[in-house]
Amino acid sequence: MARRDDEDDRRSSDAYERHLADHERDRRRAQGSFYTPPDLVAWILDHALAGAPPEATVLDPACGTGHFLVAAARRLGVRAVHGSDLDPEAVRIARERLAAIDPTVPDADLERQVVVADGLTAWAGRTFDAVVGNPPFLGQLRRRSAGQNEEHRRGLGAYTDTSAVFLHRSLDLVGPGGAVALVQPLSVLAARDAGAVRTAVAGRGAVTDFWCSDRPVFDGTPVLTCVPVVRVGAEPPTDPGAWGRLAAPTFDIPAVALPGDTGVIGDLADCTADFRDQFYGLAPFVREGLDGGTPLITTGLIDPAESRWGRTSTRFAGTTYDAPAVDLAALRADGGLARWADARLVPKLLVAGQGRVVEAVADVRGEWLPSVPVVSVVPRAVGDLWRLLAVLLAPPVVAHAAARYLGTGLTPGSVKVSARQVAALPLPADEVAWAEGARLAERAQAASDAGRPELLAATGRVMTAAYDAAPEAFGWWSARVARRPDGKRPPLSDPAAAG
Structure with a gap:
């Protein structure tokens, strides 16, 4: 050599x-x-x-x-x-x-x-x-x-x-x-x-x-x-x-210590995610703004305590829609996904596959169908709907999920959760604060675009207290959940979003 x-x-x-x-x-x-x-x-x-x-x-x-x-x-x-x-x-x-x-x-x-x-x-x-x-x-x-x-x-x-x-x-x-x-x-x-x-x-x-x-x-x-x-x-x-x-x-994800003996979301609800069979099975029945159709909710249409269906365009199966809806009569006549649709058309929470925070919205009357990879959270008691929304909006829970599942999202720092991971998210110990958080979460979803940020912030503060977490978790969460003046959320790479 x-x-x-x-x-x-x-x-x-x-x-x-x-x-x-x-x-x-x-x-x-x-x-x-x-x-x-x-x-x-x-x-x-x-x-x-x-x-x-x-x-x-x-x-x-x-x-x-x-x-x-x-x-x-x-x-x-x-x-x-x-x-x-x-x-x-x-x-x-x-x-x-x-x-x-x-x-x-x-x-x-x-x-x-x-x-x-x-x-x-x-x-x-x-x-x-x-x-x-x-x-x-x-x-x-x-x-x-x-x-x-x-x-x-x-x-x-x-x-x-x-x-x-x-x-x-x-x-x-x-x-x-x-x-x-x-x-x-x-x-x-x-x-x-x-x-x-x-x-x-x-x-x-x-x-x-x-x-x-x-x-x-x-x-x-x-x-x-x-x-x-x-x-x-x-x-x-x-x-x-x-x-x-x-x-x-x-x-810059804050450290949180959550209770380990208070139960998890899966104790109160069934958490499910749909797969390619549902995605491709729905595609022939999706229309643009179909009168009498059933709204199809994609990940991009879910914000914290808010559905942007009909106000924000979204893509499904390679097509852009302003208001995607499922022709439910035709889907039921076809038969292939009829039982699936009936199982999803119940009061539930819909959780986006990934986002800046855990993004969830309540479908109070059971009128929406989820698009893959949206997670459906169906409470066993209807009275738990808003309580579970408050848990999913809780800053300590979001920080916990962001850290525990770091690296699985498509974007650095995004929070990605599967149905199994949603089911494993812990419940708070302070029942009084939790009840107040549920009340505020319900008000936040019913609020106007102008009034929602204040109510979301109030929900976040109360739920931070419900988990007895440090205020840093709330500060981190509120910076990520905030909208810009143009109504859009900043991208994860936007330095101003880091707070």
């Missing part, structure tokens, strides 16, 4: 990555490979190697051109680092960069330490003091061969991202006290299909350090990322359902 000085190797690595950037963007996206900024490499090594012995060993299972390997070798020596990647050219460059750091290491040793191989299988039976790196980000339907190894996907969700599969596998590649620190998409914090990975972490140790950014840091991808540093054997284990709270401060 030809030896190069360190400056030449850096140029080689940089040139290769420029080649990827200029000529192989499609290949990089197909592989899910994006290269890591030096300051993030340093942060990961600082925390993964904290307390490690001088003779510590490091593995990067998807090493690319060796950024992590080179940085680790400068701390520990070339013989301490190991890596693998499916790209032979990247592996060649990584070996040359390591050779430049320590020319005394034989070529044969470097070829054993840094290999062209699937990082999920290459290191079976080996353990290291730290596993670090930036594995490829790929969903189940777009994964390269590294993600196709069924042995390491067994027990994981069908759409678990390849990067999370690497995290799961790496737990077996470090011994007690060792650390795993791999870059992950922010969705690992709360995505359903990453749940088994979070549970595995809790079974093996704890997240002892955490990094994330509210802006993309990798050229060529808008994906937001994080780095949970998992220490094997650490106590107490990190709650698998609460990883989102680790990132909440980055997104």
Whole structure:
């Protein structure tokens, strides 16, 4: 193997990555490979190697051109680092960069330490003091061969991202006290299909350090990322359902402590979400402003204690409507969705799939049909309708949902909730304040556009007290729920919306 000085190797690595950037963007996206900024490499090594012995060993299972390997070798020596990647050219460059750091290491040793191989299988039976790196980000339907190894996907969700599969596998590649620190998409914090990975972490140790950014840091991808540093054997284990709270401060979401023994929405109501069968089944029966039709309520038409049906245009099944309505007679005559429609045409709350806050509105007379992905909340006692609306408007509940499910929304900082997650939202302890909040929520929905903001604010204040939460939760919520003078809500990226 030809030896190069360190400056030449850096140029080689940089040139290769420029080649990827200029000529192989499609290949990089197909592989899910994006290269890591030096300051993030340093942060990961600082925390993964904290307390490690001088003779510590490091593995990067998807090493690319060796950024992590080179940085680790400068701390520990070339013989301490190991890596693998499916790209032979990247592996060649990584070996040359390591050779430049320590020319005394034989070529044969470097070829054993840094290999062209699937990082999920290459290191079976080996353990290291730290596993670090930036594995490829790929969903189940777009994964390269590294993600196709069924042995390491067994027990994981069908759409678990390849990067999370690497995290799961790496737990077996470090011994007690060792650390795993791999870059992950922010969705690992709360995505359903990453749940088994979070549970595995809790079974093996704890997240002892955490990094994330509210802006993309990798050229060529808008994906937001994080780095949970998992220490094997650490106590107490990190709650698998609460990883989102680790990132909440980055997104200025206030910390709230909600009661754990007061019950949840699912104790009082049935929460359901509809799927593609209902979406496509409804499409032939939706008309524009059909006389006598049944209003179709999409996520975009739901605001806190307000339906904007007939006042705001919306899209359904690729078509824009000013007032979408379902021809209920034709739908019932067709028969396919008749029972579904009858089950939905009852007094209920409709909850938007995601928004700046949890957005919910009461369908008092049961006259609206929900569009996917709107969640229907049907109280078992009609008298609970306004009480449940007050819960969904409560600032501490919204902050709790924003933190717990952070990373699952389409927009950074958006609050996305599924039917199951709505059902799990906690109820308040203060029944008197809750009753007042319900009264105010009912008034807010009945109010004019001019009068609603004040009543919404009053509802938020009372419900903050009902949960005995700090006023910061109300301030955060009120800034996000406020409308601009033009009647529109600011986008999540609008700095003025942050309050």
